[in-house]
Amino acid sequence: MGIYLSAPKTEKVSEDGENDRLRYGLSSMQGWRATMEDAHAAYPDLDRSTSFFGVYDGHGGKVVAKFCAKYLHQQVLKHEAYLAGDLGTSVQNSFLRMDEMMRGQRGWRELAILGDKMDKFSGMIEGLIWSPKCSEVNDHIDDWPSEEAYNLSEDHKPDLELEKERILKAGGFVQFGRVNGSLNLARAIGDVEFKQNRSLPADRQIVTANPDIKTVELCDDDEFLVLACDGIWDCMTSQQLVDYVREQLKTESKLSAVCERVFDRCLAPSAGGEGCDNMTMILVQFKKPVDLDASVGEKIQKEQPLSSDLRSETETDRSSVETESK
Structure with missing residues (x-):
C-alpha cells in the first residue's frame, strides 16, 4: 500500500507531568503511516523559570524531527541571548543553527548518533511555548473568552503573500500551492535542496528555517495550550479541538488520556486522505495562581x-x- 499500512498502528506512547505552574500530557501514535516521523520534547522545568514544549513533524524522513527533539532546546538554553533574558533572539538563532548543523560536518556526526538513514533531511516545527517568562508582549488576550480558541501560529503555506514573495525572489516558484511544485510548506529545518542560493542569507532562501516569534502574556482565564502536528489539524479546526478538549476535561483528569481520545476521534476508518497521518499532541494546562x-x-x-x-x-x-x- 505504499506509504500506508494494511491496518493502522494504534498503540500510543503517552506521558504526563507537572510543576508548580502547569500540568501537561502528551501522546503520539503512528496510525496508518508506514513509518513514524513525528517527535516531541517536553521539559516543564528547562530551568527554574522556563518550560519548553515542542512537536516536530518530519516529512520524507524522521531524522530532522528526532534531531530537533534531542538538541533544539539545548541550543536555546545555552544561547547568550537566552541568558540575557531575550527569548525571541535565542529561539530564532537556535532554529537557524539547527538548520546549519544539518549541512555542516558537526551536524552529520550528530545525526549519525541517532542511528537513522540519512537519505532525506526534512522537518517542520509545529509549536513551542515558554512559560511564564516572556521577553516582550506582542499580543494581550485578557478580553478573550476562556472558551474561545486563540491561534498562536499561522501555517507557513507557500501561497501566502509573504512566503510567495520570498520564494520568487530566491529563484523558486509556487505551483499547485507547493514550492517548486513539490513541497507544501515554505519554512522548515532541513530540505536543503531549497537552500542552495549562496548569494542569499538563510532567512531569504526559497525555504527558510527562520521562525515567526510570537509572545503572548497569559492571564488568569487562559485554561490550556494545545500543540499538535497536522495529523490533528487536518481533521479538526482550532475551535473544534478546543471545544472537544474542554468537554473531555469535565470527566477526565489525565491529560495524556485526552490526547489519546483526540487520536481515536481523528483516525480514519480506512487508508488514504485525512486521518491517516502520524499523530502527536501535547496538552498543557495552566494552574491557577494561588493568593498566598x-x-x-x-x-x-x-x-x-x-x-x-x-x-x-x-x-x-x-x-x-x-x-x-x-
Missing part, C-alpha cells in the same frame, strides 16, 4: 485562639442563652 496572602490569613484565622476579651464575651453570651432557656 489570603490563604495564609485564612489559616491564621482558623488556628488562632480567642483573645481573653472575646472569650469573656462569648462565655457571657452563652450564660445569657442558658438563663433564657431556663
Whole structure:
C-alpha cells in the first residue's frame, strides 16, 4: 500500500507531568503511516523559570524531527541571548543553527548518533511555548473568552503573500500551492535542496528555517495550550479541538488520556486522505495562581485562639442563652 499500512498502528506512547505552574500530557501514535516521523520534547522545568514544549513533524524522513527533539532546546538554553533574558533572539538563532548543523560536518556526526538513514533531511516545527517568562508582549488576550480558541501560529503555506514573495525572489516558484511544485510548506529545518542560493542569507532562501516569534502574556482565564502536528489539524479546526478538549476535561483528569481520545476521534476508518497521518499532541494546562496572602490569613484565622476579651464575651453570651432557656 505504499506509504500506508494494511491496518493502522494504534498503540500510543503517552506521558504526563507537572510543576508548580502547569500540568501537561502528551501522546503520539503512528496510525496508518508506514513509518513514524513525528517527535516531541517536553521539559516543564528547562530551568527554574522556563518550560519548553515542542512537536516536530518530519516529512520524507524522521531524522530532522528526532534531531530537533534531542538538541533544539539545548541550543536555546545555552544561547547568550537566552541568558540575557531575550527569548525571541535565542529561539530564532537556535532554529537557524539547527538548520546549519544539518549541512555542516558537526551536524552529520550528530545525526549519525541517532542511528537513522540519512537519505532525506526534512522537518517542520509545529509549536513551542515558554512559560511564564516572556521577553516582550506582542499580543494581550485578557478580553478573550476562556472558551474561545486563540491561534498562536499561522501555517507557513507557500501561497501566502509573504512566503510567495520570498520564494520568487530566491529563484523558486509556487505551483499547485507547493514550492517548486513539490513541497507544501515554505519554512522548515532541513530540505536543503531549497537552500542552495549562496548569494542569499538563510532567512531569504526559497525555504527558510527562520521562525515567526510570537509572545503572548497569559492571564488568569487562559485554561490550556494545545500543540499538535497536522495529523490533528487536518481533521479538526482550532475551535473544534478546543471545544472537544474542554468537554473531555469535565470527566477526565489525565491529560495524556485526552490526547489519546483526540487520536481515536481523528483516525480514519480506512487508508488514504485525512486521518491517516502520524499523530502527536501535547496538552498543557495552566494552574491557577494561588493568593498566598489570603490563604495564609485564612489559616491564621482558623488556628488562632480567642483573645481573653472575646472569650469573656462569648462565655457571657452563652450564660445569657442558658438563663433564657431556663
